Amino acid sequence: MSPVETPTLVNGRSVAINGDGTTTLLSFLRDSLGLMGTKEGCSEGECGACTVLIDSQPVTSCIYPALAAQGRTIETIEGVHEGADLSPVQKALVATGGIQCGFCTPGFVMTLTGLLRKEPNPNADEVAESLAGNLCRCTGYSQIVEAAMSLSEPEEET
Amino acid sequence: MTLIGNSIPRTDAVEKVSGKSVYGVDVGVLGMLHGCLLRSPVPCGTIARLDTTAAISMPGVRYICTSADQPDTRAGWVLCEQHLFATECVRYEGEPIAAVVADSREQARAAVNAIDLQIEERPGVDLIAAMADDPATDLVHPEWETYQPLAGPETDHPRHRNVAAQMSSDPDDVDLIFEQADLVVEDELISHRQYQAYIEPKSAIAMFADGRYTIHTASQYPFNVRDRVAQFLGIRPSNVRVVGHTIGGGFGGKLDAALEPIAAFMAKQTGHPVRIANDRTEDLLTCPSRENAVVKIRTALDADGRMTARELLCDMDNGAYSAESIWLASLPLHLAKGVYQVGPTRVISRLHYTNTAPTGAFRGVGGTYLYAAVERHMDSIADTLGIDRRQYRLDHLLDTGDTLLNGQVLENTSTLKTAFERLDEILPWDEANKAKGPYEGLGIAGCVWLTNPMPGQATVKVNEDGTITVITSATDNGSGALAMGITQIVAEEFGVAPEEVHITSPDTDVTGYDSGSQGSRTTHIVGRAALDASHKAKEQLFEVAAGMLEANPADMRIVDGEIGVVGAPGSRVSLGEVAATATWTIGPIVAAASYTTPPVDFNPACASGLLFPTMPTPTYHAHMAAVEVDPITGQIEVQRYAVAQDVGRAINPIGVRGQIQGAVAQGIGHTIYESLQIQECRYLERSLENYRLPLAIDIPTVEFVLIEDPDSEGPYGAKGVAEPPITLVSAVIANAVSDAIGAPITKIPITPEDVLEALG
Numbered sequence: 007m008s009p010v011e012t013p014t015l016v017n018g019r020s021v022a023i024n025g026d027g028t029t030t031l032l033s034f035l036r037d038s039l040g041l042m043g044t045k046e047g048c049s050e051g052e053c054g055a056c057t058v059l060i061d062s063q064p065v066t067s068c069i070y071p072a073l074a075a076q077g078r079t080i081e082t083i084e085g086v087h088e089g090a091d092l093s094p095v096q097k098a099l100v101a102t103g104g105i106q107c108g109f110c111t112p113g114f115v116m117t118l119t120g121l122l123r124k125e126p127n128p129n130a131d132e133v134a135e136s137l138a139g140n141l142c143r144c145t146g147y148s149q150i151v152e153a154a155m156s157l158s159e160p161e162e163e164t
Numbered sequence: 165m166t167l168i169g170n171s172i173p174r175t176d177a178v179e180k181v182s183g184k185s186v187y188g189v190d191v192g193v194l195g196m197l198h199g200c201l202l203r204s205p206v207p208c209g210t211i212a213r214l215d216t217t218a219a220i221s222m223p224g225v226r227y228i229c230t231s232a233d234q235p236d237t238r239a240g241w242v243l244c245e246q247h248l249f250a251t252e253c254v255r256y257e258g259e260p261i262a263a264v265v266a267d268s269r270e271q272a273r274a275a276v277n278a279i280d281l282q283i284e285e286r287p288g289v290d291l292i293a294a295m296a297d298d299p300a301t302d303l304v305h306p307e308w309e310t311y312q313p314l315a316g317p318e319t320d321h322p323r324h325r326n327v328a329a330q331m332s333s334d335p336d337d338v339d340l341i342f343e344q345a346d347l348v349v350e351d352e353l354i355s356h357r358q359y360q361a362y363i364e365p366k367s368a369i370a371m372f373a374d375g376r377y378t379i380h381t382a383s384q385y386p387f388n389v390r391d392r393v394a395q396f397l398g399i400r401p402s403n404v405r406v407v408g409h410t411i412g413g414g415f416g417g418k419l420d421a422a423l424e425p426i427a428a429f430m431a432k433q434t435g436h437p438v439r440i441a442n443d444r445t446e447d448l449l450t451c452p453s454r455e456n457a458v459v460k461i462r463t464a465l466d467a468d469g470r471m472t473a474r475e476l477l478c479d480m481d482n483g484a485y486s487a488e489s490i491w492l493a494s495l496p497l498h499l500a501k502g503v504y505q506v507g508p509t510r511v512i513s514r515l516h517y518t519n520t521a522p523t524g525a526f527r528g529v530g531g532t533y534l535y536a537a538v539e540r541h542m543d544s545i546a547d548t549l550g551i552d553r554r555q556y557r558l559d560h561l562l563d564t565g566d567t568l569l570n571g572q573v574l575e576n577t578s579t580l581k582t583a584f585e586r587l588d589e590i591l592p593w594d595e596a597n598k599a600k601g602p603y604e605g606l607g608i609a610g611c612v613w614l615t616n617p618m619p620g621q622a623t624v625k626v627n628e629d630g631t632i633t634v635i636t637s638a639t640d641n642g643s644g645a646l647a648m649g650i651t652q653i654v655a656e657e658f659g660v661a662p663e664e665v666h667i668t669s670p671d672t673d674v675t676g677y678d679s680g681s682q683g684s685r686t687t688h689i690v691g692r693a694a695l696d697a698s699h700k701a702k703e704q705l706f707e708v709a710a711g712m713l714e715a716n717p718a719d720m721r722i723v724d725g726e727i728g729v730v731g732a733p734g735s736r737v738s739l740g741e742v743a744a745t746a747t748w749t750i751g752p753i754v755a756a757a758s759y760t761t762p763p764v765d766f767n768p769a770c771a772s773g774l775l776f777p778t779m780p781t782p783t784y785h786a787h788m789a790a791v792e793v794d795p796i797t798g799q800i801e802v803q804r805y806a807v808a809q810d811v812g813r814a815i816n817p818i819g820v821r822g823q824i825q826g827a828v829a830q831g832i833g834h835t836i837y838e839s840l841q842i843q844e845c846r847y848l849e850r851s852l853e854n855y856r857l858p859l860a861i862d863i864p865t866v867e868f869v870l871i872e873d874p875d876s877e878g879p880y881g882a883k884g885v886a887e888p889p890i891t892l893v894s895a896v897i898a899n900a901v902s903d904a905i906g907a908p909i910t911k912i913p914i915t916p917e918d919v920l921e922a923l924g
Contacts, residue, residue: 042190045364045412047444048444048852050852052852052853082183087182092182096181101173103819103821105177106643106644107410108181108185108412108642109364109413110363111181112183115183134861135861138860141361141363141857141859142860143415143830144413146822146826146830146858146866147859147860147863148865148866149825
């Protein structure tokens with residue numbers, strides 16, 4: 007990496023991406039950086055358990071080439087807390103009971119974090135639509151949507 | 165403040181929402197190697213060539229194993245049929261044929277692809293072919309007569325040829341009553357498979373040292389894995405230690421062993437820890453999904469519209485090997501009447517071997533389609549008689565003292581009527597019917613469900629700092645049975661905060677037997693064991709505290725983590741002080757208890773092949789759905805969904821809500837989204853790209869009312885909660901869609917094509 011290149015940041019820490027063109031971002035995060043909170047559920051970008059934020063955009067890291075993240079800002083579940091505290095999205099999920107087995111939960115936290123950064127006051131339909139790329143088999147989604155809505159003050163109730 | 169009935173957050177919520185929980189797939193062991201399986205690419209055939217010569221010399225490859233190397237054993241949950249690897253023939257697509265162990269997963273995968281496999285393929289037997297029970301149909305297991313039940317030959321059950329289990333109940337006079345009937349109504353329901361689709365695919369790590377195996381896995385039922393590994397390897401169960409990790413969903417799909425026996429064998433053969441992990445397609449193709457089935461039902465009616473006799477015939481697809489399904493073939497007997505008064509009823513259920521992946525338990529098991537069949541039929545009868553569908557149900561509801569077809573007298577049956585009445589408070593039937601627009605429909609149904617009675621055990625340890633450890637191999641599959649239920653029960657007993665109670669991970673070396681997270685049993689059974697153990701531990705604490713406070717043990721009480729003397733507010737000592745004093749005087753405070761539901765009386769002469777004879781700790785339920793159908797696209801929208809559920813006692817209402825909401829979502833998935841079709845014995849849907857799970861936009865917020873009719877044996881009255889709310893979903897949605905389109909729905913799932921075809 008030449009010194010003028012923008013550093014790749016993972017949870018605020020500068021990292022050097024290793025791996026070839028076939029290495030996924032998920033594999034880099036888990037196997038090289040030991041960030042095990044990002045989960046692999048399907049390896050084809052369908053379930054969303056591997057969702058991380060790249061420049062604040064939710065992406066499925068299981069089908070995202072690690073090298074394509076070069077010079078970008080990556081946030082994983084390990085980086086969303088605020089100091090020793092859970093983030094607002096995390097606290098809300100705990101409070102509404104939107105967590106069961108928890109395997110999909112990091113992906114939901116990342117997607118909702120990205121959504122609320124872009125649209126701080128979504129309505130319930132917008133929340134549900136933003137979750138179209140995240141599968142949860144346990145909860146039936148309602149308590150997850152309610153968690154996001156507890157942080158939102160939409161103009162019109164839906 | 166009591167913790168019982170309190171919606172506190174689950175104790176593992178922070179860990180899970182922070183991504184810190186260690187699931188089965190997150191476990192690694194230094195020095196481990198990676199296994200990968202060669203699975204049959206075809207459903208049925210003879211292995212003509214299996215040459216590993218090229219594969220063994222591939223980079224990183226340590227070992228390759230085929231049936232030629234395997235122990236000469238047969239294993240199975242009920243009936244011992246299976247080898248580790250297919251021998252001469254393959255019986256389903258995905259059946260293990262060989263395993264490669266290599267330094268990396270990629271190297272193992274590459275070597276699997278380099279194995280030279282040739283199979284002479286034959287047409288497989290599917291459910292329709294098996295149902296004909298024609299002597300000309302190929303046998304899935306030509307050697308079926310040599311198979312032995314695990315519990316010994318004297319426990320063998322009715323089975324023949326491709327029928328792995330048959331349960332028959334044929335009371336007197338059924339045919340006579342049908343002949344004399346004023347009216348006979350007949351229906352049929354076809355139900356397809358449903359994949360559990362937990363988000364964490366299966367994996368396992370096995371180690372071998374000094375004659376013993378240690379298995380790390382995220383199993384719902386670690387003792388079952390222990391027993392299956394022992395069977396496959398031909399060793400004693402005590403030579404296998406299974407250590408459980410956080411489970412990324414199970415829903416019944418992680419009750420039996422899957423990769424563990426092969427990983428254990430490879431660990432022994434290589435001398436290294438071996439990890440095997442399914443990719444999603446392997447997982448889908450080989451998971452013991454909810455079985456497909458065909459249910460035929462007919463009822464004789466008299467001039468007053470009473471159901472004077474019934475016949476229910478159920479043909480269930482067992483897949484190539486039988487697992488738990490042999491027991492589940494008894495279920496049609498218990499559900500054939502539904503929750504209604506019906507005369508003599510003939511029930512025959514047959515579980516057929518086919519050349520498809522073995523089926524198994526999925527939340528609600530056969531209850532989902534059996535209640536769909538029975539409750540669709542109730543609508544048919546009411547419609548034929550011109551009686552309101554809800555009213556007809558209420559007029560014939562089971563009442564106190566009525567029995568199931570096994571002769572079991574149901575307790576507190578009047579709760580059924582309560583459930584229908586409370587349901588009407590949420591979604592009033594008459595008003596909703598009047599308000600219906602075009603292509604809108606309503607469905608209603610009721611059911612009885614069991615709480616799994618199988619044994620469990622818990623040990624309660626009071627630590628010297630006043631915290632409590634519960635040692636058990638019960639598993640929390642995500643339901644909150646441990647992180648809410650047992651935690652709150654034990655915390656309540658000791659008057660401590662929930663975070664002061666720690667529950668260990670499962671370890672079959674350490675704890676008594678536990679029957680796994682199935683049938684909503686954990687809070688009820690293990691909660692009761694933990695409650696009893698807590699009482700025993702408290703007795704020990706009170707003895708010691710009485711000595712410290714110079715009082716009578718009978719006068720001791722725990723309040724807010726302190727032990728005090730009744731009537732003497734100043735005379736108190738903390739739990740920790742007592743536990744520490746005890747440790748250094750009489751020894752540490754530890755108490756254990758076991759529990760299993762007492763046997764339920766029934767009539768053993770009611771049927772042959774009744775392996776799962778009763779419905780213990782019954783609960784009662786009524787559901788209602790309002791749907792709208794798009795006549796152009798055939799899409800179904802579930803507008804409202806309402807549940808009235810008997811829970812005994814809700815230990816944690818927010819947790820109970822999560823179980824109801826989640827179960828209904830899975831039921832909606834099964835009924836209108838999740839197509840798992842079998843064509844020429846192969847699944848058409850093979851990944852989460854085309855196996856369509858419900859999304860957040862598909863699922864309404866379920867409206868519910870809890871009926872708290874406490875069970876005399878359950879902890880604080882708790883009965884099973886998590887399984888029953890799925891059992892009526894297909895029934896009420898199929899009824900609602902039929903109502904919306906004015907044509908009967910006879911298949912689950914109901915696809916848009918089915919809707920358009922029914923509309924004509």
